Amino acid sequence: xxxxxxxxxxxxxxxxxxxxxxxxxxxxxxxxxxxxxxxxxxxxxxxxxxxxxxxxxxxxxxxxxxxxxxxxxxxxxxxxxxxxxxxxxxxxxxxxxxxxxxxxxxxxxxxxxxxxxxxxxxxxxxxxxxxxxxxxxxxxxxxxxxxxxxxxxxxxxxxxxxxxxxxxxxxxxxxxxxxxxxxxxxxxxxxxxxxxxxxxxxxxxxxxxxxxxxxxxxxxxxxxxxxxxxxxxxxxxxxxxxxxxxxxxxxxxxxxxxxxxxxxxxxxxxxxxxxxxxxxxxxxxxxxxxxxxxxxxxxxxxxxxxxxxxxxxxxxxxxxxxxxxxxxxxxxxxxxxxxxxxxxxxxxxxxxxxxxxxxxxxxxxxxxxxxxxxxxxxxxxxxxxxxxxxxxxxxxxxxxxxxx
Numbered sequence: 001x002x003x004x005x006x007x008x009x010x011x012x013x014x015x016x017x018x019x020x021x022x023x024x025x026x027x028x029x030x031x032x033x034x035x036x037x038x039x040x041x042x043x044x045x046x047x048x049x050x051x052x053x054x055x056x057x058x059x060x061x062x063x064x065x066x067x068x069x070x071x072x073x074x075x076x077x078x079x080x081x082x083x084x085x086x087x088x089x090x091x092x093x094x095x096x097x098x099x100x101x102x103x104x105x106x107x108x109x110x111x112x113x114x115x116x117x118x119x120x121x122x123x124x125x126x127x128x129x130x131x132x133x134x135x136x137x138x139x140x141x142x143x144x145x146x147x148x149x150x151x152x153x154x155x156x157x158x159x160x161x162x163x164x165x166x167x168x169x170x171x172x173x174x175x176x177x178x179x180x181x182x183x184x185x186x187x188x189x190x191x192x193x194x195x196x197x198x199x200x201x202x203x204x205x206x207x208x209x210x211x212x213x214x215x216x217x218x219x220x221x222x223x224x225x226x227x228x229x230x231x232x233x234x235x236x237x238x239x240x241x242x243x244x245x246x247x248x249x250x251x252x253x254x255x256x257x258x259x260x261x262x263x264x265x266x267x268x269x270x271x272x273x274x275x276x277x278x279x280x281x282x283x284x285x286x287x288x289x290x291x292x293x294x295x296x297x298x299x300x301x302x303x304x305x306x307x308x309x310x311x312x313x314x315x316x317x318x319x320x321x322x323x324x325x326x327x328x329x330x331x332x333x334x335x336x337x338x339x340x341x342x343x344x345x346x347x348x349x350x351x352x353x354x355x356x357x358x359x360x361x362x363x364x365x366x367x368x369x370x371x372x373x374x375x376x377x378x379x380x381x382x383x384x385x386x387x388x389x390x391x392x393x394x395x396x397x398x399x400x401x402x403x404x
Contacts (some may be wrong), residue, residue: 003022004020004021004027004045004110004193005020005021005044005045006019006020006027006043006045007019007020007029007033007040007042007043008040008041008042008043008045009033009038009039009040009041010038010039010041010148011037011038012037012038016041017038018361019090019137020106020109020254021113022087022220023223026043026045029043030043041082045071045232062100063097063098063101063104064156064161065157065160065161065164066102066161067096067098067198068130068133068153068157068159069102069154069157069161070096071092071096071105072133072150072151072154072157073150073151073152073154074091074092074095075088075092075150076148076150076151076154077238078091078092078145078149079147079150080151081270086109086112087112087342089105093106093109095106097240100128101128104125104128104129107121107124107125108121108122108125110318111124115143118137118141118146119134119137119138119141122134130298132153132280132281132294132295132296132297132298133153133196133276135281135283135286135290135294136149136152136153136270136280136281137149137150138285139281139285139286140284142285143284145284148269149284151301152280152283152284153306155187155282156246156276156280156339159276159356159360160273161364163269163272163273163360164362165270166364166367167367170367170368170370170371171371173371173375174371174374174375177375177379177382178274180379181378181381181385181386183377184382185385185389186221187296188219188386188389189214189217189221189389190218190221190222190225193214193215193218193389193393193395194215194218194219194222195395197211197215197396206394207395208392208395208396209390209393209394210392210395211393211395212392213392214388214389214392214393219377224340226236242284246302249302250302250303250306251302252302253300253302253303254303256301257330258305258367261370261373261374261377262370264368264369264370265363265366265369266301267330267331267332268332268359268362268363269299269365270299270301270304270330270355270360271306271331271332271335271355271358272356272360272363273295273298273299273351273354273357274295274298274299274304274331275295275335275352275355275359276353276356276360277294277295277298277350278292278295278349278352279350279353279356281294281295281346281383282349282352283349283353287314288315288321289312289316292308292312292315293305293308293309296309296389297306303330304328304330307330308328309326309329311324311325311327311328320340320343321339321343321348322336322337322339322340322343325339332367334355334358335355335359338350338351338352338355339352339355340355344352
C-alpha cells in the first residue's frame with residue numbers, strides 16, 4: 001500500500017524545494033527525485049492522507065459552495081496563465097484554507113503525479129466534488145478546454161452561492177422572530193404565570209377554566225421541562241432520519257410544492273438551478289441524458305429527479321424536451337416555452353442560460369414576497385398565543401372586581 005513521503009531536495013540550479021509524493025517506498029521517491037535531477041536532502045514518511053481524512057470524519061469542516069467557487073476560479077486563472085496541472089494543484093493545496101478541501105486536493109495532486117487523469121482522481125472524492133463539476137472536468141479534458149470549463153464552473157457556483165445567500169438571508173428574520181416568540185411564551189409560562197396566579201389562589205378566588213388550563217400546562221412544563229426538551233430533540237432527529245430516506249425526502253419535497261406561501265419560491269429555485277446546470281453541461285458537450293440526470297440531482301429535489309427518471313426512456317424515442325417537461329408538471333410554462341424555442345432554433349443551451357438568468361432575477365422578488373407573507377402570519381400567531389396567556393392571567397382579576 002502506498003504511503004505519503006515528505007521530501008526536501010536541491011534542484012540543478014541550487015534551489016531548495018520541498019513537497020510530498022505518494023509511493024510504495026523511499027527508494028521510489030529517490031528514483032523520482034533523481035529523474036527530475038534533484039538532490040535529495042531529507043525523505044520521511046508521513047501519515048497517509050486517507051488516515052488524516054478518516055480522523056476528520058466527524059469533525060471536518062464542510063466544503064461549501066463558496067469554497068468550490070474559489071477553487072474553480074483559482075484553478076482557471078493558473079491554467080489560463082500556462083501553469084502545468086500538477087503545479088496548479090500543488091499551489092491550490094498550499095493556499096486552500098478549508099482543511100477538508102485541502103486534504104482532498106492533496107490526494108488528487110498525488111494521484112495526478114502518479115499518472116491518473118484529473119477527473120478520475122476527483123471521482124474518488126465524490127462527496128466533496130459535485131457530479132456536475134466532475135462531469136464538466138471530464139468534458140474539458142476530452143475537448144482540451146479545461147480552463148474554460150473551470151471558468152464556467154466558477155460562474156455556476158458563484159450564482160449558486162448567491163441563491164443560497166438570498167434564501168438564508170430571507171429566512172433569518174422569520175427564524176429570529178420565532179425564537180423570540182417561543183422564548184417570551186416560555187418565560188411567561190414558567191416565571192410570570194405561577195407568581196401572578198398565586199396571588200389569586202391565596203385570596204380564595206375561583207380561577208376560570210382558561211386560567212386553570214394554562215396553569216396546569218405551566219406546572220407540567222416547569223416540572224417536566226426535560227421531557228419537552230427530549231421530545232423536541234426526538235422530533236428533529238426523526239425528521240432528519242425521514243428526509244434522509246427516499247420515501248421521506250419524496251414526501252417532503254412534494255409537500256414544498258403544495259404549501260401556498262413557499263411553493264412559488266420553490267418552483268423558481270428549482271427551475272433556476274436546473275436550467276443553469278443543464279445549459280452548462282450541454283454547452284460543454286455532455287450527452288443529453290447524463291446532462292438531464294446531473295441537472296436534476298443539482299436541484300436536490302426528489303420530485304424533479306423522479307420526473308427526469310420517468311421521461312428518460314421517452315427522450316430515447318425522440319420526443320421533444322418541452323413536451324416531457326410539461327408532462328412532469330413541475331416547471332413553469334415560460335421555461336417550457338423557452339425550451340421549445342431553443343429546440344426549434346437549435347440553441348437550447350443559450351435559451352436555458354437566458355431562462356436561468358430570468359428566474360435568478362425573479363427569485364429575489366419571490367423570496368421577498370414569501371417573507372412579506374410569512375411575517376404577518378407569524379405575528380398574528382404570536383399575538384394570539386401571547387394574548388391568550390395575558391387574558392388567562394387577567395380573568396381572575398376581573399372576577400375579583402365583580403365580586404367586590
